[in-house]
Amino acid sequence: MMQHKNLSAAPSASTESNAHLRLDGLTKRYGESFAVASLDLAVPKGELVALLGPSGCGKTTTLRMVAGLITPSEGRIVVGGNDITAMPPYQRDMGLVFQSYALFPHMSVAKNVAFGLEMRKVPKTEIATRVKDALAMVRLETLAERKPRELSGGQQQRVALARALVIQPSILLLDEPLSNLDAKLRDEMRNEIRDIQQNLGITAVFVTHDQVEALSMCDKVVVMKAGKLEQIGTPVEVYEQPASPFVASFVGRTNRLEGMAKGDGTIQVGTIALKVPTRTRGPVDIMMRPHRIRLLEATRDPADDSTNQIHGTIKRVTFVGDLLQYHVDVEGSEIIVEAASDHGRGIRNVGMPVTLSWRVEDTMVFGRSA
Template structure:
């Protein structure tokens, strides 16, 4: 199956630019997630790929073939909607066979294709039911089956799990990923749920204000966010602004000094002296040291701080610690018992600190 390419895709609604010159290459058999807050342009991008919207500029290629001017029914895509959009006046069988009948597939083959696809989504025996007789999760699977039964060249999914309860949603993430891999189909998945994106994507394109701010594997996006938006949107991060005041090229570390003269050791990367940088630090990468005999790795930063706010989150405790003129969020296990105004020492391994450009 061919890959999907978006070249300079631009879509305006009135004076608002919903998608701003997006370039994206989705490889054959890959599942790519468009992740971002509502209004970031992810659904508009998906609807342009489907042909439901006509882009103002740019091209959409499937393999070598341009799809930009094709109507939706000629694109060979499968689309799964957030609200499932199963036709209520048709049985499950009719919902699935509709696309096949339009393609003039022989009657005998329609039956076997529908049966196979229902088996694929583990709903064999539901063919004669109406959508209203199915639970939300079952309707979602039928919607997926309807998109797959026509053997589309690309599968597009628009927040398909957001109407399901939390437990089912978690289960379905794995099911969708497994199905997509088994079928080897190229897929684009739109969601605002970072956990969903991290679990089921080969790669994630994080979108904000109509542009893609970072593309990478889930690990890259989480561990090496390259801008403030990504670091803040996926997982939690504390941000610290500073200036590069020292470079230890031999050991590949740099020293960043904040405006209140706190020196922090970070990986050097491609930094230059006197460059302004923003550091992004994940709460789970900071350790609270109450015991002075604790072992501290040689390259770790040790900072002094004061507890200003405590939130119990069930699995962890979320502390806000004042360090100089800024705060850091720290997650610890629930055995830690600190109170507001307690003085603490924080340990942050240098390699766990992400450097992001302050202007993005």
């Protein structure tokens, strides 16, 4: 009863056979509650996969089970064809970057990066070479003797990344590594982490609650809700073909209206009849992305077959730098429209009657219980 193809099915056989990391029915229970429930996931070698969802959805618990820091209640963790579910963390050949960076404050940058190699009894001459190479990779070779307190947040993040990569792990795990950085640094580090991951060809799993990070950095996005998998797909798939209203609203901004589908390609929303790209029948939710709605001068001319038009009144205008957000009242419901700010020119005023127009194909339709 929904327009959009559900992409959350198990990976194909070819994906399974190419998987470097595979989770089979991975589950974590605390008493009667499930933190993660029967999660299946296949990550091909060299891909960067995001675990995306709100706080409490189970994404960090999943990452910590993969790292060996939490014991699964059920299921298997398989790397390179080998079951590592019962293997201790230090034998798993994984590099982990924590949200808090977890640097040793009394050690220099070089000593922090060298720590994992020293624990593995790597020869000193090799340690020196690998530390130098790792610091060069994150552009910190000139800061090798500084202490963490003498570094900026972005530099500390680079040290944590170098420390995770210097051991040459099979898999890189990143637990919300950018959440402590300001917006500009987050943008820079997103690009740096992605570039390093691609240059090394390393398999990586990235935990985040930020949909921009997931969409811009990763090959695949795993959307989670309440411990369960909602959808797996490429960034384009989860954005353009969300499997549920939750995915649609969490991965990008949306407007949401309730209506009754007639089965003839139209949906009745109050007194408004909207055209939709499906012949669903019964109660539905419809969703539209704010940036795909055009704000026009008020008109009563009928829309053509490829567009919807509805009429309303501007109730609020919000300036968001490069965007203007218009909050439009339509029969008691609020619809948000986003438009380029254009140097502050042409801003429409509160109280102005307007027409909202969007393509029929940009209407997302999801069946719901009556």
